[in-house]
Amino acid sequence: MDRKVVVTGMGIISPIGMTLKDYKENLFNGVSGVGRIQAFDPSGIASQIAGEVKDFDLRKFAPEFKVTEVRRIDRFAQFAIAASLLAYKDSGLDINREDPYRIGTVIASGIGGIITLEEEIRKMVEKGPSRVSPFLTAKMIPNMATAWVSMKLGLKGYASCPVTACASGGTAIGEAMEVIKRGDADVIFAGGSEAAITPIGVAGFAAARALSTRNDEPEKASRPFDKNRDGFVMGEGAGVLVLEEYEHAKKRGARIYGEVVSFAQTDDAYHVTAPEPNGDARKKVMEFALKKGNVPIDEVDYINAHGTSTSLNDKIETEAIKAVFGDRAYSIPVSSTKSMVGHLLGAAGAVEAVATLLIIKEDFIHPTINYEEKDPDCDLDYVPNIGRNQKVRYALSNSFGFGGVNTSLIFKKI
């Protein structure tokens, strides 16, 4: 019999909350977490705004860490540890009563420890290579979020860190689901983590003209599908889901947020950053996910869009949704979590999965904020500015990344 995968715990570190309750309330009420960058002085960079996680202190989540130990962990991995501990607590799981080799970790990051890398390069240039920290490599490589979570919780099963740029969070959850389905694990801590709001991180995206320059109105800058959108806004944080085999979850009486039904991944094979103009690989990824999960198309009640607020993404994603769903596309609410938290890059798919599962659980669809003027190229129901009550049976969540990677995840009410 096919193994079913459900979500039994979630943890979030985001610009609009570090508890599920705060995250949910702010999402449902359309609160923006974007502001002028505080982590450093962004003057001189075209985009000076971001969705930052403020007042984060790992020791509030894990007091047993010593200050000097925390210094050995890059911010992106610290986010992942905190989100995983929250997810663990939320799941009610007792790892001490489980076989540690049946529990795994798949926490993605698009970039890894770029804050550390930038600091150490500066030291090397200014003071010479002998001043480079011995912790550099162990802090910056992208699989360190997975490594720290495994160490912290004692998870000795499947471990991985998929890197698919802004689709990484989606890939991680999809990969974890497949690993459980095929029988190689019973539980996996899956998600994504990113902390790239650093001068070199922001300057790189700004140079590519990918970012919004609406510096005078930060909270209005992330405006997916709106006619006057002018680029995405960087965000940081982590989302971690406890994925669990259904019978395993049932046996211990776990609370279930929803089922992870299906996952698909395709590639544009077109351009390093720009999406394929006809959106074919995006259309295909949604179709593959629907088909693989035997999902009745008329029971898809919500789409959590990739919705970045860039001119091209939002237009082509809209076209792809219409190509998949036909006339029904116009009656499916489509909203973008990024309108509130910004674009969390490799963590985006994960924090958006948390949002989607909260939507399924509560039968309330969060809005796309800052939607003011209709773009003729984007003519779907984007749940403008105000959320709404609506029953959600199946929900589809898209994440697309540089390199042309496309992922679709489908969740189901259970």
Place this chain on the structure above:
Amino acid sequence: MTREEVLEKFRAIFEERTGINEFKEEDKFIDDLGLDSLGIMDVVAGIEEEFDISVPDEDIGKLTTVKSAIEYILEKVK
């Protein structure tokens, strides 16, 4: 530089890099103070910076205890 001066500077570097501010001179870095290999490298980097000396790879094995580190530094700065 006197032994006391070296010890005082070492104490500051050691606390900054490891968070440990209480130790005896005969304490072993790994067995008694709980450092790992990377932790020792970090302390060595601090020593190199503070005392403006270089510690070649083949000497790192000599620095096993606080006392051996102090004596190594004293020898180098002489």
